[in-house]
Amino acid sequence: MGNPARGEDELTQLHVAVLMGGWSAERPVSLVSGEGVAKACEALGHRVTRIDMDRDLPVRLVETKPDIVFNALHGTPGEDGSVQGMLDLMGIRYTHSGMVTSVIAIDKELTKQALVPHGIRMPAGRVVKSESLYSADPLSRPYVLKPVNEGSSVGVAIVTREGNYGDPIGRDVEGPWQHFDELLAEPFIKGRELTTAVIGSGDKARAFGVTELIPRNGFYDFDAKYTDGLTVHVCPADVPEEIRQACMDMAVAGHNILGCKGTSRADFRWDDEAGVDGLFLLEINTQPGMTPLSLVPEQAKLVGMSYEDLVQAIIDEALA
Incomplete structure (x- = not known):
């Protein structure tokens, strides 16, 4: 049409x-x-x-x-x-990205099944019924519960021994278990929040750089992502060169394995006491934000690409 x-x-x-x-x-x-x-x-x-x-x-x-x-x-x-x-x-x-890529990337469990066999390090975990959380923990605390197919840290909870969710989690306590029938449970990875944007596809895909995200409330949730002043962006991130390169390599590899096009953004947790072995890819976002607070335009600017240039580059690839 x-x-x-x-x-x-x-x-x-x-x-x-x-x-x-x-x-x-x-x-x-x-x-x-x-x-x-x-x-x-x-x-x-x-x-x-x-x-x-x-x-x-x-x-x-x-x-x-x-x-x-x-x-x-x-x-x-x-x-x-x-x-x-x-x-x-x-x-x-x-x-x-196209239909097949989008179906896989929106589903965190399918993303793991696609990427882990290629050597990309992601947190171990499993999908659990929310109802089961009211009788026992699926993993040792601390652990993370998140919807299988939502982005932007929507509905994410960190369950700790010191937290106020109850032990086991209380049925009447507000959390993602009240809004989703199934959740992905993953071990909590201590350390730092890193992210890398990628543009292009195939052998033309390239990473812009690495940003560290330091939320003022200690958790990079939906509000921290999109409320001005709640998160400090350190761009470029103050990390060792091997970590910077590992983030960029993993982001490009994941982007290409999934078949992403245009832009994507790979989110990481890094346990800085474990070196490169402490770096874990959490997810790949195929529709990263383009707001004034968004990370992809910020990283593009770092390499000399204006917001307008970024938009045009995304359009050009779709037309190619």
Whole structure:
């Protein structure tokens, strides 16, 4: 349904539909990301249609007839393969990863199954029924509970012996067990929070650098990610060269093994008392944020790429 391929001389001006919003827990973040992308596209000379996603999206796209969709959605259904599959069926080009990659990457357990056999170090763990938590711990404390297929640290809990969740966890205590039937339980990795952004695909994929995230409340949760002043970004991170290189190598390897396109962001925990053996990949985000507080634009700036340049590079890869 999209417009046919254009000649090189016409590629400088496109009709870009920026897809944002939706109905996931990350809707507010997506709206900010989408508006930033839309303004950047306009600054680049493109014609922009902003689309706040609802269930009439296919009709909106048929009416809009964009050259390309810039997917600025976060969470489901914009990050889990649903929107990607619909756009594939409609024959509309779009940014970031495709359907199969998105299905795997949104699911933390599937991501492990894809990456660990290739030598990428990830925390051991298992999927548990939330109901089972009220009778016994699935792992020795401290451990982490997180939804299997949500991003942006939505619904993450760190269960410690000193915490106030109860032992075992209380049925009436607020936590992700009250909102999800199943959760991923992983050992808690002490240490530092690191992240690396990747752009491109295949042999053209490259990592921007490494950022350390220091949340003021001690936990890099949803509020810490998206509330100004709650997290200190140390960019570039003050880490040994072998750790910086290991983060970048693992991020690019994971990006390519999963088949990511556009940008992705790999999140790590590093036990700095264990050297490189203490570095663990937690997840790969295929739709990283593009807000003023987001990590990918911040790292791109570090290597001399402006926000507008980043947006254009993502578009160019989707058109290639």
